[in-house]
Amino acid sequence: MKFRGKIVDVACLNHFTRVVSTISKLTKTCALRLTPDHLFFVLCGKVASGGVAMWCELAQANIFDEYQMEGVSSQDNEICLEVTPENIFRALRTVHNAKSVKVKLTKKHCPCLTVAAELPTMSSVNRVVTHDVPVDVIPRRLWHEFKEPSLPDFDVSVYLPPLKTMKNVVDRMKNLSNFLVVEANLSGQMTLKIETDLVSVTTHFKDLGNPHWGDRTSQDGGSQSPRDLDAMAQARVDIRKLQQFLVGQQVNPSRAICNIVHQTVLHLILLHQDVSLQYFIPALA
Template sequence: MRFRAKMVDVGCLNNFTRIVHTISKLTKMCTLRLTVHNLYFMLSEKVGSGGVSMWCELSQGNFFDEFQLEGMAPDANEIYLELVPENLSRALRTTQHAKSLKIKLTKKHCPCLTVAADLPSLSSLSRVVTHDIPVDVIPRKLWQDFKEPSVPDFDVSIYLPPLKTMKNVIDRMKNLSNFLVLEANKNGEMNLKIETDLVSVSTHFKDLGNPPWDDDDSQGGSQECAKMAQVRVDIKRLQQFLTSQQVNPNKAVCNIVRERIVHFILLHEDVSLQYFIPAVG
């Protein structure tokens, strides 16, 4: 079992650093799945106990100049690692001006992802900074627990307003309640609402647009399209998701399963991030 990769382009390095930083803000522990073509950062908590799920997919060819992988077996050319993403994020932040970056799976006192950065030097000698990040290798028999989540059978799908705008709204609302109602319809309208015994506050967004997942979605009457689907969520979960973002997506989509779950999809040219927040009663 071997893994070795090299990154030379500064733009790719900075982009990869931003993505890992985003992951580190979303979860304290995650699974990194390495395949020949892609990298995946995964989190799957128990939704029944209020847990969230995350699935972040990167095409390795868009980041790495060299990428070598030998999995656990010829018919299973993959590696699954459990790690603390903050440790990887911290290591990458020290390599912002590196001439190149190497990442490989090593065996020190325990399995590690070793990050080695070739940094600029005033002398002719190279200056290499190395970080050893402890990881746990997940055995093959447990791989079935880490499957890509399917897009839920949602009631409404809608494009999100600018994430920074949405974050500013949530930041003001969080002091009023622990919970927020997010609702949207097929007319491109979305509302964020706080309702308590003492106060009722709402923010309205219009003309956001609805993704064309299914042409049948647009066949409903005006009353059907205006009907709101809503979900009540923990406002801290939503704030955490919005605060963490450094992906700068080209498209951001929200899918609502009425009273059950809200599913966010952030799409960029070289990365996709899915995040699931379950409803609260």
């Protein structure tokens, strides 16, 4: 296995750093899949068992000026690593003003992602800073756990309100309850509400719009009668998991989408140029 990438463009380096920062806020460890064309950060939590799941996809051509990789074999041309995103973020953050940054898979005392940065200097002598980030190689037999999740058969899909606004609302609600009910319908309406023995608080959003997903049974009813446009689908979730998603967001997405499988899962999608991030939060009874 071999991997080597070089980033020269400062904007690309900053963009990649923001993406890794977002991932580091969502999970302590995850899988990093390297393919000839893409990088994937994957958290395969068992949603059915109450865990969150994540899938983040980046096109390598929009990050690296040079990119070379050889997978475990010609048939399975991938590399799959277990990484700590926070460690990668710290390495990238310290070299944000570098002239160029090289990232490669090395073998030191253990497998590492080595980040080597050429820093600007006033003299003719090059100044290079190197960070070795330990990783674990995930064996081929476990790769099936890190495949792209299928799009859930959702009941409602709606565009999210501005994420900063949503974060402010959730931050306030977190002080009142550990659980939050997210509701939405096909008329572009969404509500966030908490209900306890002492208080009931609801925030309403309207005119958000609904994404068009083509011929989907959950959206157009298929052979069944179409879903009532005003009927709410809901998911009651751990408010800390939703807050974690909103706090960690550094991607500044051009589109943010919420899909709800009624009383089953909250599926959040951030889209920005070459980056897509999916986050699955299980619904609670």
